[in-house]
Amino acid sequence: MKNDFDVIVIGAGFAGLYALYRLRDVQGLSVRVFEAGDGVGGTWYWNRYPGARCDSESFIYSYSFSRELEQEWKWSSKYPEQPEILRYLNHVADRFDLRRDIALSTRVVGAQASEDGRGWSVETSSGERVTAQFLVTAVGCLSAANVPKIPGLEKFQGRWVHTGQWPTEGVDFRAKRVGLVGTGSTGIQATPRIAAEASQLTVFQRTPNYTIPARNAPFTAEQWAEIQATYPEIRKRARDGSAGFPFTLAGERALDFTEEERNRVYEALWQEGGFKFLYASFGDILRDKTANETASAFIRAKIRSIVKNPDTARRLTPTDHPYGSKRPPIDSDYFETFNRENVTLVDLRETPLVGITEKGLRTSAAEYPVDVIVFATGFDAMTGALLRMDLRGLRGLRLADAWEFGPRTYLGLQTAGFPNLFTITGPGSPSVLVNMPVTIEQHVDWIGDCIGHMRSQGLARIEAIPEAQDAWVEHVNEVARGTLFYEAKSWYLGCNIPGKPEVFMPYAGGQPTYRKRCDEVARAGYEGFRLSA
Ligand code: N01
Numbered sequence: 001m002k003n004d005f006d007v008i009v010i011g012a013g014f015a016g017l018y019a020l021y022r023l024r025d026v027q028g029l030s031v032r033v034f035e036a037g038d039g040v041g042g043t044w045y046w047n048r049y050p051g052a053r054c055d056s057e058s059f060i061y062s063y064s065f066s067r068e069l070e071q072e073w074k075w076s077s078k079y080p081e082q083p084e085i086l087r088y089l090n091h092v093a094d095r096f097d098l099r100r101d102i103a104l105s106t107r108v109v110g111a112q113a114s115e116d117g118r119g120w121s122v123e124t125s126s127g128e129r130v131t132a133q134f135l136v137t138a139v140g141c142l143s144a145a146n147v148p149k150i151p152g153l154e155k156f157q158g159r160w161v162h163t164g165q166w167p168t169e170g171v172d173f174r175a176k177r178v179g180l181v182g183t184g185s186t187g188i189q190a191t192p193r194i195a196a197e198a199s200q201l202t203v204f205q206r207t208p209n210y211t212i213p214a215r216n217a218p219f220t221a222e223q224w225a226e227i228q229a230t231y232p233e234i235r236k237r238a239r240d241g242s243a244g245f246p247f248t249l250a251g252e253r254a255l256d257f258t259e260e261e262r263n264r265v266y267e268a269l270w271q272e273g274g275f276k277f278l279y280a281s282f283g284d285i286l287r288d289k290t291a292n293e294t295a296s297a298f299i300r301a302k303i304r305s306i307v308k309n310p311d312t313a314r315r316l317t318p319t320d321h322p323y324g325s326k327r328p329p330i331d332s333d334y335f336e337t338f339n340r341e342n343v344t345l346v347d348l349r350e351t352p353l354v355g356i357t358e359k360g361l362r363t364s365a366a367e368y369p370v371d372v373i374v375f376a377t378g379f380d381a382m383t384g385a386l387l388r389m390d391l392r393g394l395r396g397l398r399l400a401d402a403w404e405f406g407p408r409t410y411l412g413l414q415t416a417g418f419p420n421l422f423t424i425t426g427p428g429s430p431s432v433l434v435n436m437p438v439t440i441e442q443h444v445d446w447i448g449d450c451i452g453h454m455r456s457q458g459l460a461r462i463e464a465i466p467e468a469q470d471a472w473v474e475h476v477n478e479v480a481r482g483t484l485f486y487e488a489k490s491w492y493l494g495c496n497i498p499g500k501p502e503v504f505m506p507y508a509g510g511q512p513t514y515r516k517r518c519d520e521v522a523r524a525g526y527e528g529f530r531l532s533a
Pocket of ligand 1: 053054055181377378489491
């Protein structure tokens with residue numbers, strides 16, 4: 001039977017847009033993209049909350065596949081805000097004429113593998129059924145919003161919003177009392193901006209967080225000229241960097257340096273700002289607890305020096321997990337904001353949130369009347385967006401059942417029992433531990449090459465072999481056990497979602513190691529996958 005398309009891609013964010021270009025324009029395949037939003041952009045379409053900006057420098061948080069695109073697009077600053085990134089993705093969609101193959105406002109609600117495993121039938125929210133030989137998910141790792149089930153929310157008379165589903169028209173905070181729940185990357189970006197607009201901001205914090213100043217600034221003409229002239233070199237270094245950044249470490253092991261030398265390094269990186277603090281300091285910060293403590297202690301001292309009220313400073317100071325064991329945020333005046341008269345911090349460890357009333361939030365100690373509640377409470381990360389679609393593999397096997405005890409994949413690219421289904425930045429791949437565009441391009445290129453190989457060899461079906469998958473899952477766990485990632489209750493481990501299996505989901509072995517492994521697998525005739533005609 002003839003399929004409607006060669007490939008169906010789910011999602012039109014960074015991953016889906018590139019997948020469409022690569023598969024359609026480079027490989028000549030027929031491709032259909034389904035996107036739930038009424039515009040392209042994925043994460044950058046949905047996350048319009050005040051203060052949303054990228055945490056990786058613009059010139060590496062962008063596509064590298066087109067030299068022309070790279071040269072014609074000029075980023076305004078180191079860390080542009082969400083509207084600029086969304087403009088970039090819209091420019092990409094127009095420049096490569098991608099829109100004609102994207103169905104917007106169309107959510108994929110289910111997909112079923114064909115009996116012979118050589119294709120997929122996809123059902124959309126508009127009731128349409130479409131078939132393709134391959135199904136590629138580009139649904140993002142952080143796209144299924146988590147609104148915690150706090151009793152009484154339905155009674156609240158004010159307005160509530162989740163940062164990951166921000167209204168297109170924005171939210172007017174002027175003369176409003178605002179309660180913000182959550183102090184992850186999002187809450188930390190939003191806090192200073194909401195505080196500057198609202199009459200009163202109360203931040204409800206469950207876990208204090210380490211954050212590094214962004215020190216955002218517009219590019220000067222000279223800086224931009226230098227970036228444009230050295231783009232190929234920057235891109236190469238980002239691809240070769242363990243976390244997809246073009247940085248050089250100050251040293252492999254923190255403890256090989258004296259305290260004075262270490263603090264000089266930390267101070268210079270603190271002044272420079274951004275992810276360099278983690279990725280250009282010492283190579284063992286995410287592996288060795290004693291090494292990590294030198295960085296953690298440095299940040300704690302900074303918090304105490306910035307926040308004037310000693311009680312607030314103490315509450316804002318993380319002591320229960322090492323720096324970097326939760327995804328480290330980057331901020332613009334976060335700690336400084338707690339020196340404002342109109343900002344209050346509520347420590348939910350001292351006085352837990354017990355419910356929401358008609359008027360506001362209630363902790364075990366008090367009621368906080370507010371006009372708006374902002375949930376910066378994150379996402380059902382890595383698996384949420386995949387599992388909420390009803391994906392069914394061979395013999396009706398539900399992905400939710402295959403992953404009952406946590407996600408199981410081979411290379412993060414495929415799951416046994418789900419032939420011809422590829423997951424871009426799926427669990428078991430470096431994904432969220434790496435600068436996303438770098439890891440997305442690697443996955444899309446690998447998937448494109450794989451499909452190209454199959455076509456050239458007259459092969460129609462590819463499926464991960466269960467034993468190869470088991471070995472990969474074990475390897476992912478083993479690598480994670482050599483890190484400090486188990487030292488925190490994080491979304492990396494699924495801890496933020498009640499009832500979710502606690503499994504470390506991304507691959508922590510670094511982008512270059514992973515890329516090499518994927519390339520070796522391909523060269524060995526797609527070792528670990530079963531291919532057939
Ligand atoms: O979500 P989070 P996020 N009651 O899960 C708290 C990426 N990102 O949206 O730590 C009270 O990190 C929760 O508390 P705890 C980035 O990868 C990227 O901030 O679980 N509090 C935590 O404080 C990031 O890591 C960028 O104890 C509750 C917060 O809510 C990821 O997205 C910008 C609660 C959630 O933090 C997610 O970040 C922003 C409850 N029931 C985000 N439930 C850029 O690079 C949760 N919390 C641009």
